[in-house]
Amino acid sequence: MIAIMGAGAFGTALALTLGREGEVTLWARDADHVTEMARTRENARRLPGAAFPYGVRVSEHVEALRLAQTVLLAVPMQRLRAVLEEHAGTLAGKTLVACCKGVELDTQQGPVQIIAETVPDATPAIVTGPGFANDIARGLPTAMTLACADALIGAALQDALSTGNLRLYRTTDTIGAELGGALKNVMAIACGATIGAGFGESARAALMTRGYAEMQRMAQALGARPETLSGLSGFGDLILTCTSEQSRNMRFGLSIGRGEGFDPNITVEGAATARAAALRARALQVEMPITEIVALLVAGELRVDAALDRLLSRPLKEE
Numbered sequence: 001m002i003a004i005m006g007a008g009a010f011g012t013a014l015a016l017t018l019g020r021e022g023e024v025t026l027w028a029r030d031a032d033h034v035t036e037m038a039r040t041r042e043n044a045r046r047l048p049g050a051a052f053p054y055g056v057r058v059s060e061h062v063e064a065l066r067l068a069q070t071v072l073l074a075v076p077m078q079r080l081r082a083v084l085e086e087h088a089g090t091l092a093g094k095t096l097v098a099c100c101k102g103v104e105l106d107t108q109q110g111p112v113q114i115i116a117e118t119v120p121d122a123t124p125a126i127v128t129g130p131g132f133a134n135d136i137a138r139g140l141p142t143a144m145t146l147a148c149a150d151a152l153i154g155a156a157l158q159d160a161l162s163t164g165n166l167r168l169y170r171t172t173d174t175i176g177a178e179l180g181g182a183l184k185n186v187m188a189i190a191c192g193a194t195i196g197a198g199f200g201e202s203a204r205a206a207l208m209t210r211g212y213a214e215m216q217r218m219a220q221a222l223g224a225r226p227e228t229l230s231g232l233s234g235f236g237d238l239i240l241t242c243t244s245e246q247s248r249n250m251r252f253g254l255s256i257g258r259g260e261g262f263d264p265n266i267t268v269e270g271a272a273t274a275r276a277a278a279l280r281a282r283a284l285q286v287e288m289p290i291t292e293i294v295a296l297l298v299a300g301e302l303r304v305d306a307a308l309d310r311l312l313s314r315p316l317k318e319e
């Protein structure tokens, strides 16, 4: 059986697509939220307008996860460690599939390493790539990456988690998969800020391309395979997130560029990840000027016009 921890937009979308073809348990921490979802068969708080199919069960009891061999972890990146620590006993020995995108601010670790540290006898994996919760929930076609260092378990997960509208491609390169998903959000903030400030589409294309070069540099410094970054989890998600206003990271960037406020309750993974990735890049001595600038922008330590000046005044070099 499959279970999902976290009834946010993405956890709910995964429950919907899996629940159309089998049984899935969706766990949320808030009992009132669970009661509401059970009564209305909808998650009006996080993914309104998408009716739960028959196969979706909801629960606020972590014991409901005991029967599941595979648990998808769909909580925000900066909360992942706390959730795993709190429920490590229940999750021991299971296959734990991170569904979050980012780098932990305090440790500069990704989700797979956090799973390995907090639930050492679990098998970690990650699902990441271009796919908006709304699209998945509506049954629109999507393709993402499933990464698991254990190739046999990865193949079984690929079968178990692929659905009629969610096609999973498989890799054993968990480092590349999680870095692609984490860093594309940073680039989406940069692109949003650029568009919001009125710098134009050409500037966005330049940022996406140079941002992709940064993603490759860091990934390779950490031992990822270049082809993982050029796949769905890297290049694919970079395109989606940097070009669509459905993306919260993109919209957050737009608000920075326009000098407007942004609802702090909206999950924007790229904000903390920019700061974490900038720290990691410095420690690795990897050059990541766009990431550095996004880290300063989100901290309010740099204005968008000064950020542009800083990028344009860098020494000219070979591509």
Ligand SMILES: NC(=O)C1=CN([C@@H]2O[C@H](COP(=O)(O)OP(=O)(O)OC[C@H]3O[C@@H](n4cnc5c(N)ncnc54)[C@H](OP(=O)(O)O)[C@@H]3O)[C@@H](O)[C@H]2O)C=CC1
Pocket: 005, 006, 007, 008, 009, 010, 011, 028, 029, 030, 033, 046, 074, 075, 076, 077, 079, 082, 083, 099, 100, 101, 102, 131, 132, 133, 134, 266, 267, 269
């Ligand atoms: N939305 C999307 O299109 C996609 C999102 N993702 C990734 O999925 C991850 C989650 O994003 P998303 O679902 O959109 O975020 P949302 O903001 O929609 O939801 C986050 C959910 O996490 C829950 N949560 C937060 N902290 C805890 C905790 N300590 N214990 C239990 N539950 C907790 C929240 O519960 P509560 O409601 O009680 O606050 C909420 O239901 C992110 O890393 C994102 O990058 C990946 C692909 C697509």
Ligand SMILES: O=C(CO)COP(=O)(O)O
Pocket: 101, 129, 130, 131, 132, 185, 188, 237, 240, 241, 246, 247, 248, 249, 250, 267, 268, 269
């Ligand atoms: O990761 C996503 C799509 O692949 C969702 O992006 P946002 O978190 O920016 O909304």
